[in-house]
Amino acid sequence: MKVGFPNLNLFKKYKIPVLLGTDSLASNEDLDLKNELLFLKRFLKENYNESKVY
16 A cells, blocks of 8 residues: 655644654565665655754
8 A cells, every 4th residue: 555655744833743664575675774864865855855853
């Protein structure tokens, strides 16, 4: 099932914290949090024009 990404603008608007993690190898290629951070950085730049990721 493909559910997509959450609407991060709503999270930001209502000051909802966003956390990053991994679940299992059943739904992902690896469990490396560094790879998750790199993906998020690329995703934010491409979809939200965010030049800085904190």
